[in-house]
Amino acid sequence: xxxxxxxxxTSAKFLLYLGHALSTWGDRMWHFAVSVFLVxxxxxxxxxxxxxxxxxxxSVLLLGAxxxxxxxKNSRLKVAQTxxxxxxxxxxxxxxxxxxxxxxxxxLLTLYHGWLLTLCYILVITIANIxxxxxTATAITIQRDWIVVVAGEDRSKLADMNATIRRIDQLTxxxxxxxxxxxxxxxxxxxxxxxxxxxxxxxxxxxYLLLWKVYQKTPTLARKSAKVEASELKQLNxxxxxxxxxxxxxQLIIEKDVTGFEPQQGGRKEKEVGCTARIAEPxxxxxxxxxxxxxxxVFLAGxxxxxxxxxxxxxxxxxxxxxxxxGLSGSVLSLLMGASAVTGIMxxxxxxxLRRKCGLIRTGLISGVxxxxxxxxxxxxxxxxxxxxxxxxxxxxxxxxxxxxxxxLPTIASPEPEMIFATGMPNLxxxxxxxxxxxxxxxxxxxxxxxxxxxxxxxxxxxxxLWSFDLTVTQLLQENVIESERGIINGVQNxxxxxxxxxxxxxxxxxxxxxxxxxxxxxxxxxxxxxxxxYFRFAQKSLGKxxxxxxxxxxxxxxxxxxxxxxxxx
Numbered sequence: 001x002x003x004x005x006x007x008x009x010t011s012a013k014f015l016l017y018l019g020h021a022l023s024t025w026g027d028r029m030w031h032f033a034v035s036v037f038l039v040x041x042x043x044x045x046x047x048x049x050x051x052x053x054x055x056x057x058x059s060v061l062l063l064g065a066x067x068x069x070x071x072x073k074n075s076r077l078k079v080a081q082t083x084x085x086x087x088x089x090x091x092x093x094x095x096x097x098x099x100x101x102x103x104x105x106x107x108l109l110t111l112y113h114g115w116l117l118t119l120c121y122i123l124v125i126t127i128a129n130i131x132x133x134x135x136t137a138t139a140i141t142i143q144r145d146w147i148v149v150v151a152g153e154d155r156s157k158l159a160d161m162n163a164t165i166r167r168i169d170q171l172t173x174x175x176x177x178x179x180x181x182x183x184x185x186x187x188x189x190x191x192x193x194x195x196x197x198x199x200x201x202x203x204x205x206x207x208y209l210l211l212w213k214v215y216q217k218t219p220t221l222a223r224k225s226a227k228v229e230a231s232e233l234k235q236l237n238x239x240x241x242x243x244x245x246x247x248x249x250x251q252l253i254i255e256k257d258v259t260g261f262e263p264q265q266g267g268r269k270e271k272e273v274g275c276t277a278r279i280a281e282p283x284x285x286x287x288x289x290x291x292x293x294x295x296x297x298v299f300l301a302g303x304x305x306x307x308x309x310x311x312x313x314x315x316x317x318x319x320x321x322x323x324x325x326x327g328l329s330g331s332v333l334s335l336l337m338g339a340s341a342v343t344g345i346m347x348x349x350x351x352x353x354l355r356r357k358c359g360l361i362r363t364g365l366i367s368g369v370x371x372x373x374x375x376x377x378x379x380x381x382x383x384x385x386x387x388x389x390x391x392x393x394x395x396x397x398x399x400x401x402x403x404x405x406x407x408x409l410p411t412i413a414s415p416e417p418e419m420i421f422a423t424g425m426p427n428l429x430x431x432x433x434x435x436x437x438x439x440x441x442x443x444x445x446x447x448x449x450x451x452x453x454x455x456x457x458x459x460x461x462x463x464x465x466l467w468s469f470d471l472t473v474t475q476l477l478q479e480n481v482i483e484s485e486r487g488i489i490n491g492v493q494n495x496x497x498x499x500x501x502x503x504x505x506x507x508x509x510x511x512x513x514x515x516x517x518x519x520x521x522x523x524x525x526x527x528x529x530x531x532x533x534x535y536f537r538f539a540q541k542s543l544g545k546x547x548x549x550x551x552x553x554x555x556x557x558x559x560x561x562x563x564x565x566x567x568x569x570x
Contacts, residue, residue: 012150012217013161019210020142021168022203023084027135028176029196030091033184034128037098040189041105041121052125053505056132060498065289066282067137068491072484076141076149076224077215081208083137088204090131095197097124102190136494144490148478149220158478159355162471163348170344170467174337225484285488292485293492298476300538301364305473306496307531308466310504311524312517313378313459315340318508325514326386326452340460347467354468360479361539362547364472368532371465372525377458379525382518386448389518455521473535500527 008014038048071079101108101120108117143165151158184192215221293299312318315337323333347367354363382389481489504524511520540547 012214015210015214015217016142016147016150016161017164017168019207019214020165021172022207022210023138023142024169024172025176026088026091026196026200026203028172029180029199030131032177033180033192033196034094036184037189037193038121038124041098041101048121048125052128054502055125055129057498057502057505059129059133060136061495061502062286063133064136064491064493064495064498065286065488066491067133068140068486068488068494069285069289071137071141071145071487071491076146076221077211079137079141080146080211083134083141084204084207084211087131087134087138088200088207090127090134091200092197094124094127094131095193095200097127099190099193099197102188102193136491140487140490140494143474144478145483145486146214146221148486150214150218152220155360155475155479156356159352159360159471159475162475162478163352166348166467166471167345170341170348174341225482289488289492293489293496296481296489297542298473298480298538300534300541301473301476302493302496304368304531304533304535304538305470306493306500307527307534308469309497309500310507310527312504312508312520313375313462313524313528315459318505319459322514322517323452323456325388327449328452336456336460340463343460343463344467347464348471350464351468351471355472360472360475361542364469364476364535365539365547367465367468367472368535369465371462371469372529372532374458374462374465375525375528377454377461378521381451381454381458382521384448384451384454386451387518388514390515469532469535 034052035049038052042048074082097120101117101124105117108114108120111117147161147165148158151161180192180196183195187195293302296302312322320333328336351363351367354366358366381387477490477493478486507520507523
């Protein structure tokens with residue numbers, strides 16, 4: 001027994017879990033802290049935080065395919081180690097710059113009329129964005145590629161590993177921000193910067209060692225198919241490659257890795273053509289990546305997952321801000337967030353059980369039905385007592401009033417810190433902020449809690465189906481995307497997720513007043529429904545008449561987990 005315990009704790013699987021836990025813990029601390037730091041630096045304004053969020057989302061949207069292509073073209077160990085070092089070094093550098101700004105902010109304001117401080121802000125956002133792009137590369141290579149190779153041909157083992165990774169994510173989502181929040185509360189933002197920088201330095205060294213150990217324990221990680229390079233993303237560019245490509249795909253990837261393009265002969269004209277081709281390569285890769293994603297047999301499943309990002313029904317800044325307007329305190333919201341983490345972990349357990357009983361594709365169907373059924377409670381809450389929804393009020397009333405009546409924006413004298421940090425929706429907090437300023441005329445009247453209670457009951461309960469569905473689509477992508485395209489396809493999937501996430505923020509910007517939040521809830525439920533309809537169509541095409549025939553599959557073969565006719569399963 002002791003030998004088996006030691007064998008588990010030294011196995012590649014456990015070392016992969018440990019490395020992911022360290023990486024995710026650092027990520028969650030940084031993502032929480034950087035938003036708070038930017039708010040603190042800019043005088044309790046959300047401008048820098050909003051700019052940072054827009055830059056991050058836009059960068060992944062535009063560069064997701066290129067990052068994935070880089071993952072595919074290079075060796076696994078090189079990709080993992082490079083992205084790890086770039087990510088952690090960027091966070092450490094950001095932490096140092098933020099510490100300097102906190103220490104010398106007054107002096108920086110006076111230098112060059114404040115332009116030096118502005119340059120520091122730009123530098124922080126740029127480096128933080130580089131860290132996020134490197135984190136995206138790490139997630140693609142570890143969670144979409146390494147984990148598949150470590151699991152081997154055992155799909156039940158792959159499902160269990162995916163579920164464990166998600167449980168680690170759920171726990172760190174709650175615990176890491178709490179830890180760094182306590183340090184910043186009882187210390188200072190500068191101490192928080194120092195702690196995060198020190199953590200990332202230590203974590204980088206340990207993770208680097210763990211990656212090397214996993215690589216040594218799994219010899220198959222050293223073998224990587226390069227077939228995609230010979231055919232340029234499933235022969236989307238056959239004409240361009242047909243005259244010069246050698247039959248051996250591996251040799252071609254090595255040549256491209258060194259020179260970028262095949263050598264051309266001739267004079268200045270050929271060199272100019274080569275230069276033009278180099279400039280055009282990122283755009284060609286971007287196009288080919290999206291076309292290859294569209295041609296995947298699991299395209300509809302991936303789109304279904306992406307549509308779930310177009311929602312306000314989650315524990316983000318928007319829903320939190322709305323909750324404050326409905327009378328919920330910060331302590332109640334923290335308890336609700338803890339409950340959502342518990343239901344999320346229940347979703348990972350449900351996924352592994354359902355997959356064993358009904359197969360992978362049917363698990364996605366059941367999870368989708370469960371999530372949508374719970375979100376019906378959110379739709380009902382819109383029409384219950386206490387809901388501020390008023391369709392007679394224009395969604396743009398709050399914006400137009402200030403634009404055309406020249407009314408000043410509400411000033412924030414001394415709001416409670418947790419109210420500012422918890423929400424990116426200052427318009428939703430007008431009543432609460434006025435109350436904090438001590439204006440009795442603006443104090444909000446108590447509202448019935450039936451509506452908001454139903455809303456959060458639906459959101460929390462839906463996490464079971466949401467995370468089970470997320471794991472289903474994740475494993476479908478792992479099993480049905482050929483090894484040499486995993487990077488670029490998952491990069492495009494990340495871009496789709498960020499695109500729909502951006503759209504949901506734009507939706508809120510266009511309708512920021514509380515009276516319109518009910519409309520946003522209904523739109524969100526509609527997008528979730530459309531996402532699951534796409535998945536249903538995928539399942540119908542994959543399983544045909546056996547769609548509703550539930551049976552216990554072979555855990556290793558899992559014949560119903562891939563669409564018929566697809567020969568690229570792992």
